[in-house]
Amino acid sequence: MIPIDLSGKVALITGVGDNESFAWFIAKTLQAAGARLIFAVHPRMIRIVEGFLTGDAPHDLEGRKLPSGGMLQVDKLLPCDVGFDTLADVPEATRSDRRYKRVEEQHGDYSIEGLMKSVKESHGGIDVLIHSVAFAPEIKSKLVDTTRAGYWTAISISAYSLIGLVRAGLPLMENRPNGASVVGLTYLGGDRVVPHYGGGMSTAKAALEIDAKQLAHNVGGKNIRVNLISAGPYASRAAKGIGDIQQMIDYAAERSPLPRGITPEEVANTTAFLCSPLASGITGHVLYVDCGYNVMGV
Numbered sequence: 001m002i003p004i005d006l007s008g009k010v011a012l013i014t015g016v017g018d019n020e021s022f023a024w025f026i027a028k029t030l031q032a033a034g035a036r037l038i039f040a041v042h043p044r045m046i047r048i049v050e051g052f053l054t055g056d057a058p059h060d061l062e063g064r065k066l067p068s069g070g071m072l073q074v075d076k077l078l079p080c081d082v083g084f085d086t087l088a089d090v091p092e093a094t095r096s097d098r099r100y101k102r103v104e105e106q107h108g109d110y111s112i113e114g115l116m117k118s119v120k121e122s123h124g125g126i127d128v129l130i131h132s133v134a135f136a137p138e139i140k141s142k143l144v145d146t147t148r149a150g151y152w153t154a155i156s157i158s159a160y161s162l163i164g165l166v167r168a169g170l171p172l173m174e175n176r177p178n179g180a181s182v183v184g185l186t187y188l189g190g191d192r193v194v195p196h197y198g199g200g201m202s203t204a205k206a207a208l209e210i211d212a213k214q215l216a217h218n219v220g221g222k223n224i225r226v227n228l229i230s231a232g233p234y235a236s237r238a239a240k241g242i243g244d245i246q247q248m249i250d251y252a253a254e255r256s257p258l259p260r261g262i263t264p265e266e267v268a269n270t271t272a273f274l275c276s277p278l279a280s281g282i283t284g285h286v287l288y289v290d291c292g293y294n295v296m297g298v
Contacts, residue, residue, distance in 0.1 A: 079115075
């Protein structure tokens with residue numbers, strides 16, 4: 001057996017919103033492999049995630065169980081709205097919002113710059129960066145009906161945020177022992193037309209995929225690898241907002257070479273592989289974890 005050992009590695013996981021998401025399962029698997037965890041959470045979600053990390057209800061306790069035994073432990077829980085590179089970019093209407101104002105008073109700077117500053121102060125560096133962020137306010141709209149504002153929001157949050165995080169995190173990731181790994185999540189909708197995956201989200205995923213390849217080239221000389229996982233449809237809380245997620249899952253399962261839906265554990269295990277020395281020669285790659293659905297023509 002070849003083990004995956006991430007002992008002592010620092011993993012910054014962005015986009016954590018609940019205990020059913022890919023980000024949550026990725027966190028548990030990375031910790032089971034030995035990694036220390038930092039969660040970056042949207043300011044509006046930080047109290048919710050705190051509840052999942054500290055709650056004693058059966059669902060909360062079950063959700064924190066690690067695949068290797070033991071319970072999920074997070075070193076730090078930090079707020080971050082990846083729509084803002086610096087606090088100066090935050091419009092006054094947002095800064096004065098009750099929830100944002102409370103978070104700033106309690107935790108300080110919630111921009112990407114503020115996030116990286118906090119991580120540097122507490123941990124000194126980053127070995128693993130997980131990008132699990134996507135949002136399109138008009139995702140249920142056909143592209144032809146999508147507004148310019150909705151389109152730009154989808155691109156900014158779902159794609160450009162990867163660039164902002166890598167740029168700001170570069171001083172913390174460059175030339176780490178055994179290198180650093182960036183892994184993001186994408187979807188087949190960035191390459192093919194998926195009905196109801198609109199509002200600019202499909203465009204954002206297409207941008208994310210070429211951006212990851214460009215970034216792999218840009219930071220490879222610093223011994224940083226950048227890869228994406230294209231996961232099959234999965235009924236996370238966020239995905240349920242699309243409206244017909246179960247239909248998407250059933251449709252893909254009926255046509256996949258492996259005739260079933262994916263599990264979040266499969267995505268998490270693949271992420272751990274990409275973050276480990278076993279994948280030291282892999283960068284700029286989109287790895288499909290979708291039971292083979294992507295190879296099918298009909």
